Amino acid sequence: METQTNDTRLRLLEAAALVFARHGYAASTVRMICAQAKVNGAAINYHFGSKDELYHEVLRHVRRRAYDTYPTTHGLTAVAPPHEKLRAFINSFLLRIFDEERNPGFGTLMIREMVEPTSALDMLVEEGICSLFSELVGIVRSIMGNNVEQELVYAASRSAISQCVFFLCSRSVISRLSPQQTFGPGDIELLTEQITAFTLCALNGLAKVNRVRP
Amino acid sequence: METQTNDTRLRLLEAAALVFARHGYAASTVRMICAQAKVNGAAINYHFGSKDELYHEVLRHVRRRAYDTYPTTHGLTAVAPPHEKLRAFINSFLLRIFDEERNPGFGTLMIREMVEPTSALDMLVEEGICSLFSELVGIVRSIMGNNVEQELVYAASRSAISQCVFFLCSRSVISRLSPQQTFGPGDIELLTEQITAFTLCALNGLAKVNRVRP
Amino acid sequence: METQTNDTRLRLLEAAALVFARHGYAASTVRMICAQAKVNGAAINYHFGSKDELYHEVLRHVRRRAYDTYPTTHGLTAVAPPHEKLRAFINSFLLRIFDEERNPGFGTLMIREMVEPTSALDMLVEEGICSLFSELVGIVRSIMGNNVEQELVYAASRSAISQCVFFLCSRSVISRLSPQQTFGPGDIELLTEQITAFTLCALNGLAKVNRVRP
Amino acid sequence: METQTNDTRLRLLEAAALVFARHGYAASTVRMICAQAKVNGAAINYHFGSKDELYHEVLRHVRRRAYDTYPTTHGLTAVAPPHEKLRAFINSFLLRIFDEERNPGFGTLMIREMVEPTSALDMLVEEGICSLFSELVGIVRSIMGNNVEQELVYAASRSAISQCVFFLCSRSVISRLSPQQTFGPGDIELLTEQITAFTLCALNGLAKVNRVRP
DNA sequence: TATGAATGAGGGTTCATTCAT
DNA sequence: CATGAATGAACCCTCATTCAT
Numbered sequence: 001m002e003t004q005t006n007d008t009r010l011r012l013l014e015a016a017a018l019v020f021a022r023h024g025y026a027a028s029t030v031r032m033i034c035a036q037a038k039v040n041g042a043a044i045n046y047h048f049g050s051k052d053e054l055y056h057e058v059l060r061h062v063r064r065r066a067y068d069t070y071p072t073t074h075g076l077t078a079v080a081p082p083h084e085k086l087r088a089f090i091n092s093f094l095l096r097i098f099d100e101e102r103n104p105g106f107g108t109l110m111i112r113e114m115v116e117p118t119s120a121l122d123m124l125v126e127e128g129i130c131s132l133f134s135e136l137v138g139i140v141r142s143i144m145g146n147n148v149e150q151e152l153v154y155a156a157s158r159s160a161i162s163q164c165v166f167f168l169c170s171r172s173v174i175s176r177l178s179p180q181q182t183f184g185p186g187d188i189e190l191l192t193e194q195i196t197a198f199t200l201c202a203l204n205g206l207a208k209v210n211r212v213r214p
Numbered sequence: 215m216e217t218q219t220n221d222t223r224l225r226l227l228e229a230a231a232l233v234f235a236r237h238g239y240a241a242s243t244v245r246m247i248c249a250q251a252k253v254n255g256a257a258i259n260y261h262f263g264s265k266d267e268l269y270h271e272v273l274r275h276v277r278r279r280a281y282d283t284y285p286t287t288h289g290l291t292a293v294a295p296p297h298e299k300l301r302a303f304i305n306s307f308l309l310r311i312f313d314e315e316r317n318p319g320f321g322t323l324m325i326r327e328m329v330e331p332t333s334a335l336d337m338l339v340e341e342g343i344c345s346l347f348s349e350l351v352g353i354v355r356s357i358m359g360n361n362v363e364q365e366l367v368y369a370a371s372r373s374a375i376s377q378c379v380f381f382l383c384s385r386s387v388i389s390r391l392s393p394q395q396t397f398g399p400g401d402i403e404l405l406t407e408q409i410t411a412f413t414l415c416a417l418n419g420l421a422k423v424n425r426v427r428p
Numbered sequence: 429m430e431t432q433t434n435d436t437r438l439r440l441l442e443a444a445a446l447v448f449a450r451h452g453y454a455a456s457t458v459r460m461i462c463a464q465a466k467v468n469g470a471a472i473n474y475h476f477g478s479k480d481e482l483y484h485e486v487l488r489h490v491r492r493r494a495y496d497t498y499p500t501t502h503g504l505t506a507v508a509p510p511h512e513k514l515r516a517f518i519n520s521f522l523l524r525i526f527d528e529e530r531n532p533g534f535g536t537l538m539i540r541e542m543v544e545p546t547s548a549l550d551m552l553v554e555e556g557i558c559s560l561f562s563e564l565v566g567i568v569r570s571i572m573g574n575n576v577e578q579e580l581v582y583a584a585s586r587s588a589i590s591q592c593v594f595f596l597c598s599r600s601v602i603s604r605l606s607p608q609q610t611f612g613p614g615d616i617e618l619l620t621e622q623i624t625a626f627t628l629c630a631l632n633g634l635a636k637v638n639r640v641r642p
Numbered sequence: 643m644e645t646q647t648n649d650t651r652l653r654l655l656e657a658a659a660l661v662f663a664r665h666g667y668a669a670s671t672v673r674m675i676c677a678q679a680k681v682n683g684a685a686i687n688y689h690f691g692s693k694d695e696l697y698h699e700v701l702r703h704v705r706r707r708a709y710d711t712y713p714t715t716h717g718l719t720a721v722a723p724p725h726e727k728l729r730a731f732i733n734s735f736l737l738r739i740f741d742e743e744r745n746p747g748f749g750t751l752m753i754r755e756m757v758e759p760t761s762a763l764d765m766l767v768e769e770g771i772c773s774l775f776s777e778l779v780g781i782v783r784s785i786m787g788n789n790v791e792q793e794l795v796y797a798a799s800r801s802a803i804s805q806c807v808f809f810l811c812s813r814s815v816i817s818r819l820s821p822q823q824t825f826g827p828g829d830i831e832l833l834t835e836q837i838t839a840f841t842l843c844a845l846n847g848l849a850k851v852n853r854v855r856p
Numbered sequence: 857t858a859t860g861a862a863t864g865a866g867g868g869t870t871c872a873t874t875c876a877t
Numbered sequence: 878c879a880t881g882a883a884t885g886a887a888c889c890c891t892c893a894t895t896c897a898t
Contacts, residue, residue, distance in 0.1 A: 008858090024330055026240035030893060040859050045894060115322075115329050116238055117386040125390050133391065155408040159377045162384075166376030169383040172331040176339050177347065194369040198416045201423070205415025222882080244868060254884045259869060261882090436861080452758055454668035458889065468863045473890060475861090536757075543757050544666055545814040553818050561819065583836040587805045590812075594804030597811040600759040602800075604767050605775065622797040626844045629851075633843025650879085672872060682880050687873060 009047050011037040014104070016058045021105035024112060025055055059113065059120045062106045063128055069103055070096045072135055082142040083200055086160075089136055090199075091192040093164045098183045111168045136161060143200070144207040152210055156203055163195045223261050225251040230272045231319035238326055239269055273327065273334045276320045277342055283317055284310045286349055296356040297414055300374075303350060304413075305406040307378045312397045325382045350375060357414070358421040366424055370417055377409045437475050439465040442532070444486045449533035452540055453483055487541065487548045490534045491556055497531055498524045500563055510570040511628055514588075517564060518627075519620040521592045526611045539596045564589060571628070572635040580638055584631055591623045651689050653679040656746070658686075658700045663747035666754055667697055701755065701762045704748045705770055711745055712738045714777055724784040725842055728802075731778060732841075733834040735806045740825045753810045778803060785842070786849040794852055798845055805837045 015037035019028045030051055034041045048054040074088035097107030113121050140157045167174065167183065174181055181187060229251035233242045244265050248255045262268040288302035311321030327335050354371045381388065381397070388395055395401060443465035447456045458479050462469045476482040502516035525535030541549050568585045595602065595611070602609055609615060657679035661670045672693055676683045690696040716730035739749030755763050782799045809816065809825070816823055823829060 024238065024240060026238060029891080031891090042859060042895085046858070051893065111329055111383060114386055115325055115383055121386060122390070125387060129387060130391065156412060158380065158388075159409065159412045162377045162380030163373045165380055165384060166372065169325060169329055170376075170379060172328055172335060173339060173343055176336070177344065195373065197423075198370060198373040198420065201419025202412045202416035205419050206411060209415075243866080245866085255868095256870080256884065256886095257882090260884095265868065452666065452668060454666060457887080459887085469889095470863065470865095470891080471861090474863095479889065539757055539811060542814055543753055543811055549814060550818070553815060557815055558819065584840060586808065587837065587840045590808030591801045591804045593808055593812060594800065597753060597757055598804075598807060600756055600763060601767060601771060604764070605772065622794075623801065625848060626798060626801040629847025630840045630844035633847050634840065637839075637843070671870085673870090684873085684875095684880060684882095688879070693872065 008037075008039055008043060012039060012043060012047060012054065013058055013061045016054055017062050017105035017109065020055060020058060021108035021112070024116075025118070055118070056120050056123070058105075059109060059124065062103065062109055063124060066096045066103045066106045067128065069099070072132060082139055083196075085139045086143065086199065087192065087196045089139060090160075090164060090195050091188070093161070094167070094188050094191055097164075097168050098188055107168050111165075115169070133157065133161070140203060143203045145211070147211045148207055149210070152206065156206060159202065160195075160199045163198065167191065222251075222253055222257060226253060226257060226261060226268065227272055227275045228318070230268055231276050231323065234269060234272060235319035235322035235326070238330070239332070244268075269332070270334050270337070272319075273323060273338060276317065276323055277338060280310045280317045280320045281342065283313070286346060296353055297410075299353045300357065300413065301406060301410045303353060304374075304378060304409050305402070307375075308381070308402050308405055311378075311382050312402055321382050325379075329383070347371065347375070354417060357417045359425070361425045362421055363424070366420065370420060373416065374409075374413045377412065381405065436465075436467055436471060440467060440471060440475060440482065441486055441489045444482055445490050445533035445537065448483060448486060449536035449540070452544070453546070483546070484548050484551070486533075487537060487552065490531065490537055491552060494524045494531045494534045495556065497527070500560060510567055511624075513567045514571065514627065515620065515624045517567060518588075518592060518623050519616070521589075522595070522616050522619055525592075525596050526616055535596050539593070543597070561585065561589070568631060571631045573639070575639045576635055577638070580634065584634060587630065588623075588627045591626065595619065650679075650681050650685060654681060654685060654689060654696065655700055655703045658696055659704050659747035659751065662697060662700060663750035663754070666758075667760070697760070698762050698765070700747075701751060701766060704745065704751055705766060708738045708745045708748045709770065711741070714774060724781055725838075727781045728785065728841065729834065729838045731781060732802075732806060732837050733830070735803075736809070736830050736833055739806075739810050740830055749810050753807070757811070775799065775803070782845060785845045787853070789853045790849055791852070794848065798848060801844065802837075802841045805840065809833065 012033065016028075016033045019033045019036055022028075023032070030044050031041060033054075034043060037043075044051060044054050048057060070092045072089065072092055074092040076085060076088050080088075096103060097110065100107075110124070113124060137153055137157045140160065141153050144153060144156065171183070226247065230242075230247045233247045233250055236242075237246075244258050245255060247268075248257060251257075258265060258268050262271055284306045286303060286306055288306040290299060290302050294302075310317060311324065314321075324338070327338060351367060351371045354374060355367050358367060358370065385397070440461065444456075444461045447461045447464055450456075451460070458472050459469060461482075462471060465471075472479060472482050476485055498520045500517060500520055502520040504513060504516050508516075524531060525538065528535075538552070541552060565581060565585045568588060569581050572581060572584065599611070654675065658670075658675045661675045661678055664670075665674070672686050673683060675696075676685060679685075686693060686696050690699055712734045714731065714734055716734040718727060718730050722730075738745060739752065742749075752766070755766060779795055779799045782802060783795050786795060786798065813825070
C-alpha cells in the first residue's frame with residue numbers, strides 16, 4: 001500500500017540517517033539499518049535499489065529538512081543591519097548542524113561527506129552550500145564596504161564560516177578538552193556571540209587597513 | 215635481520231597511512247595495504263597483530279614525523295614578537311597538514327580521526343593536540359594582553375585554530391567552489407597571511423572592547 | 429518456504445553429521461560440509477549462526493534419531509524376564525551405534541564427544557546417557573537380587589556397558605586385528621550373544637559370592 | 643650441540659605429548675607446542691620435519707616409556723597362578739594409562755588414536771597392542787581351560803580388556819556422573835579388584851557351560 | 857508490496873611451513 | 878645448530894545483494 005510504502009521508506013531514511021551518522025558509510029551495514037527501522041532485511045534493496053542509493057536519498061532527505069527547519073534568513077528582512085544578518089547567519093548555521101532533536105544526523109553526515117566525499121557531495125554543493133556561501137559573502141561585503149577587493153571578502157568569508165564548521169569536525173577533541181561543552185541550546189547562543197564578535201572585529205579591522213584608494 | 219624487518223614494518227606503515235587516509239579505516243582492507251606495500255597478506259598480523267593495532271601504529275608514526283618535520287617553534291626563539299609567533303604557528307600548522315610530500319597522509323588521517331574518533335584519538339589528544347592548543351593560548355594571551363578574561367582567550371584561540379582546520383575538513387568543498395586552489399606551497403603562504411591578518415585584527419579589536427577595568 | 433528451508437537445514441545436518449564423524453570437529457571445515465550438502469558456503473552461518481552451533485544441533489539431531497530408531501525398551505514389556513531385558517538393552521545399544529544405514533554418524537560422534545568433550549556433552553549426559561545408565565542399573569539389580577550392595581551393582585553395570593562401548597572406541601584396532609569383523613547385522617547378533625553371556629555369567633557369579641547376610 | 647639438540651628434541655616431545663593429549667592433533671598448533679616447550683617456532687620443522695612427523699615421534703616416545711614404566715609382567719614370574727596374572731595384567735594396564743605423573747599424556751593419546759586413527763596406529767598395533775592382546779588371550783585360556791573354543795576365548799578376552807579401556811574413553815562422562823571419581827592410585831586399586839572379580843566370575847561361568855565334550 | 861532463504865565475494869585472521877641468516 | 882621473518886593457503890564469518898514466493 002502507498003501509505004505502508006511511504007512509511008517504510010521514511011522509517012528507513014530516518015534509521016539510515018542515524019546509523020550512517022554514527023558509524024559512517026562503510027561501517028554501517030544494511031542489517032543494522034533494517035534492524036533500527038524494524039523492517040525486513042531486503043527492504044533497502046527493494047525500496048532504494050542499493051545501499052549506495054539509500055545513502056544518497058538520506059543526504060537529500062536530511063539536507064532538505066535542515067533548511068526547512070532553519071532557513072538562512074532566520075526571520076530577518078532584507079533591510080536588517082548587516083551585523084544582525086551576520087549574527088543570524090551564524091546562529092542558524094550552528095542550529096542546523098547541532099539540533100539533533102529536529103535535524104537528527106544532519107551535522108555529522110555533512111562533515112563526514114566533506115571529509116570523505118562521495119558523488120553525493122556534488123549535489124550538496126550545488127543545491128545548498130554554494131548559495132549559502134554566496135549569501136555569506138554578500139553579508140561580509142556589506143560589512144566591509146565596497147572599497148575592499150573581492151578576494152579579501154572571500155578569504156574573510158571563509159574565515160567566518162570556518163569558526164562554525166570547526167565545532168562540527170572538532171567535536172570529539174573539544175569534548176575531550178572541555179567535557180562540560182555539550183553543544184546544547186545554551187552553548188549555541190554563547191558560541192554565536194563569540195563567533196560573531198570575533199568575526200566583526202576582524203572584518204572591521206581588515207576593512208580599515210585594506211581599503212582601496214578610490 | 216634488523217634491517218629487513220624494519221624495512222617491511224616501515225613499508226607497511228607507509229602504505230597503510232596512504233590507504234587509511236584515502237579510504238578510511240573501515241573501507242581499507244588489509245589486502246589493499248599489503249598489495250600497496252608489496253608484502254605478504256599475513257605480514258600485518260605478523261608485525262602488528264591486527265588491523266586495529268596497525269592503525270594505531272600508523273597514527274603514532276605519522277604524528278611523530280609531522281612534528282619532527284615541522285616543529286611548532288618554526289625556527290623562532292622565545293623572544294620573538296607575538297604576532298610573528300602567531301604567524302609561525304599558523305604557517306607550521308598548515309604545512310604539517312598539507313605537505314603530502316613530507317607528511318603523506320597526516321592531515322587526512324587527523325581529520326578522519328577527529329570526525330570518527332577511535333581509541334587512538336585519546337593518544338593524539340594527550341600527546342599532541344593538548345600542548346599545541348596550550349601553546350596557541352599562550353600566544354593569543356600575549357597578543358590580547360593580561361586585561362582580558364581567560365574565557366575570551368580560549369574562545370579567540372579556538373576561532374584562530376578553526377581557520378586552519380577548516381581547510382582540512384572542507385578541502386573537498388573548497389576545491390569544488392574554487393578549483394584553482396591546490397594547497398601547494400604558494401597557496402600555503404597566501405593562506406597563512408590571510409588567516410594571520412584576520413586573526414590579528416580580531417584579537418586586537420576584541421582586546422580593545424573587552425579590556426577589564428584594572 | 430517451509431519445505432525448502434527445512435530441506436537445506438536438514439541436508440546440512442546430515443552432511444555435517446558425516447563430516448564431523450569422519451574428521452572430528454576441529455578438522456572439519458564449513459567448506460567441506462557445505463560441499464557435501466551442496467549448499468552455499470554461507471548457509472551454515474545463515475541457518476545455525478556458526479560452526480559451533482551447527483555442531484550442537486547435529487548432536488541433538490543424531491541423538492534424537494538414534495533413540496527414535498532403536499528405543500531402549502526394544503519392544504519388550506516391563507514384565508519380561510531380566511536376562512531378556514539385558515539382552516535387549518545390549519542389542520539395542522549396539523544397533524544404535526553401529527547401524528550406519530539408519531543412524532549415520534551417531535556412534536562415531538558419541539565416542540568423539542566422550543573422548544574430546546565439548547559443552548555439548550553436558551546435554552548428551554543429561555538428556556540420554558544418564559537415564560540410559562539408570563535403566564541398566566535397574567536391570568542388573570533385578571538379576572543380582574536385592575542382597576548385594578549398591579556399589580557392586582554400579583560397578584557391574586559399568587563392566588556390562590563397557591563391553592558395548594569398547595567396540596565403538598576400539599573399532600579401528602579390532603578391524604586391524606580381525607579384518608573380517610565388519611560390524612554388520614550378523615556381527616551385531618553375535619556380539620550381543622557374547623556380551624550377554626559374559627555379563628550374565630559374571631552377574632550370577634558375583635551375586636553368589638557377594639550376597640550380604642540378611 | 644648434541645646435548646642441546648637432544649634437550650630441545652625431548653622438551654618438544656614432552657610438550658607435544660601434553661598438547662596433543664589435551665587438544666587433539668587438529669586443534670593443537672605448533673605455536674602452542676613450541677610455547678609450552680619454550681623453543682623457537684621453527685624448531686618443530688627443524689627437528690622433526692613437520693607437525694605430522696612430530697606426532698608420530700610423540701606416540702613412539704610415550705608408548706616406549708609407558709611399557710618401560712609398567713611392564714606387562716608386573717613383577718610376576720611365568721609360574722604364577724592364572725588369576726594372579728589376570729589381576730596383574732589389569733592392574734598394570736590401568737596404571738599405564740592413568741598414571742599421568744609418570745606417563746603424561748599416554749592414555750589420552752592412545753584413546754585419541756584409536757578413535758581417530760592415523761597411520762601411527764599401525765605402528766602401535768604392531769609394536770604393542772598385538773602382543774598385549776595375545777598375552778591376555780593366553781591368561782584367559784589358562785583360566786578357562788583347554789576345553790573351550792578359541793573364538794570364545796577371544797570374545798572373553800575382548801570383554802575383559804574392554805572394562806579397562808572403558809574408563810579411558812568414558813572418563814568425561816564418568817566424572818560428570820560421579821564427580822568424586824578421580825582415577826588416583828586408590829581408585830586404580832579398587833577398579834582393579836572390581837574388574838578382576840567381574841572377569842573371573844564370567845570366565846569361570848562361561849567355561850563351565852561352554853566346555854566342549856572331549 | 858514485501859519477505860525469508862539463499863548466494864558469491866570478500867572480510868580479517870591463523871595456520872604449518874620455508875627461507876636467509 | 879637454531880632462529881626471526883616471511884609466506885601462501887585456508888580458516889570461519891559477514892557482507893550487500895538476489896531469488897522465489
